[in-house]
Amino acid sequence: MVAALAAAMAAVFLWGCGAFQDIRPQAEEAADERIYIQDNGEMVIVGFSQIGSESIWRTANTNSIQRALTKERGYFLITDNARQKQENQIKAIRRYISQRVDYIVLSPITESGWDTVLEEAREAGIPVILADRCVDADASLYTTWVGTDSFQEGEKAGRWLEENLKEKNRLYEDINIVILQGTPGSSAERGRTEGFASVASRYGNWHILDCQSGDFTTAKGKEIMEQFLASYPDIDVVVSQNDDMTFGAMEAIAEAGLTMGVGGDIALISFDAVKEALELVRKGKINVDIECNPEQGEYIHRVIQKLEQGLAVEKAYEVEEMVFTYRNVTEYLDKRTY
Ligand code: GYE
Numbered sequence: 001m002v003a004a005l006a007a008a009m010a011a012v013f014l015w016g017c018g019a020f021q022d023i024r025p026q027a028e029e030a031a032d033e034r035i036y037i038q039d040n041g042e043m044v045i046v047g048f049s050q051i052g053s054e055s056i057w058r059t060a061n062t063n064s065i066q067r068a069l070t071k072e073r074g075y076f077l078i079t080d081n082a083r084q085k086q087e088n089q090i091k092a093i094r095r096y097i098s099q100r101v102d103y104i105v106l107s108p109i110t111e112s113g114w115d116t117v118l119e120e121a122r123e124a125g126i127p128v129i130l131a132d133r134c135v136d137a138d139a140s141l142y143t144t145w146v147g148t149d150s151f152q153e154g155e156k157a158g159r160w161l162e163e164n165l166k167e168k169n170r171l172y173e174d175i176n177i178v179i180l181q182g183t184p185g186s187s188a189e190r191g192r193t194e195g196f197a198s199v200a201s202r203y204g205n206w207h208i209l210d211c212q213s214g215d216f217t218t219a220k221g222k223e224i225m226e227q228f229l230a231s232y233p234d235i236d237v238v239v240s241q242n243d244d245m246t247f248g249a250m251e252a253i254a255e256a257g258l259t260m261g262v263g264g265d266i267a268l269i270s271f272d273a274v275k276e277a278l279e280l281v282r283k284g285k286i287n288v289d290i291e292c293n294p295e296q297g298e299y300i301h302r303v304i305q306k307l308e309q310g311l312a313v314e315k316a317y318e319v320e321e322m323v324f325t326y327r328n329v330t331e332y333l334d335k336r337t338y
């Protein structure tokens with residue numbers, strides 16, 4: 001019993017986000033980091049399997065990793081774009097194994113289906129660093145994970161709605177909600193859906209009319225939103241699990257002759273907080289944007305540095321994230337690079 005409790009607490013600790021101060025990137029240290037990388041003068045070869053280029057966020061995430069794992073720092077980085085297909089990711093990983101890379105960085109499209117290929121990497125002695133999304137495989141099959149807490153992001157969305165309705169004295173009114181979900185079975189979709197539901201389930205008057213996947217793309221987001229608008233005449237809130245789908249939803253809403261955002265017919269809750277979306281938050285067209293931070297490259301570099309020095313790493317590293325509304329967005333807008 002005590003052992004089980006200790007194990008449960010250890011798991012909570014691993015998935016918490018308090019222990020990561022030591023690898024948080026420090027800009028002033030960037031100059032001379034090659035010294036930590038292999039002392040025999042050889043480059044550290046990293047095979048990176050990226051999901052695709054479905055969103056602005058994804059491109060920013062790829063750029064962040066490519067900016068961090070540079071030749072100047074002693075890396076030889078091979079990147080593969082899987083075009084949103086798990087089979088392509090599995091092929092890329094097998095290629096990296098046969099090329100005998102030093103590390104594999106994997107951003108897994110969905111949570112399931114990785115056990116066999118991760119076993120193969122382990123047998124080959126290649127550490128796997130998960131980036132962005134999670135897997136449901138045994139934790140011993142990967143070295144560490146650097147990413148974002150999508151359950152918490154979904155929860156933040158729910159809390160924002162709660163606060164907003166409270167401010168307007170509408171907390172106990174009937175509220176009709178539709179959800180534009182990301183790629184089905186991805187940890188980003190599951191976490192955001194479940195996190196939002198954890199708040200929504202407390203309100204019998206919040207009606208989730210429909211949830212459909214727009215696959216994190218603008219085109220699909222628009223298509224699904226058109227279907228929602230055709231089926232449900234009285235939508236109050238759209239929860240769109242990334243900015244790209246939100247852009248598509250906005251087109252569909254405008255074409256249906258409805259208004260959106262602060263004071264509009266339909267409130268928009270979005271995720272990611274890319275620059276283009278933050279501009280729309282500033283203009284009051286998107287009510288709130290829950291940040292998902294794509295800048296994970298420096299964290300991955302820090303992890304590899306530690307492993308190269310034979311130091312222990314944590315099982316999970318979470319990047320920091322904020323919530324943006326028209327009230328606080330202006331001061332952050334100028335600094336946004338993606
Ligand atoms: O929100 C979305 C992207 O996995 C957190 O994937 C990521 C999500 C991000 O395509 O825009």
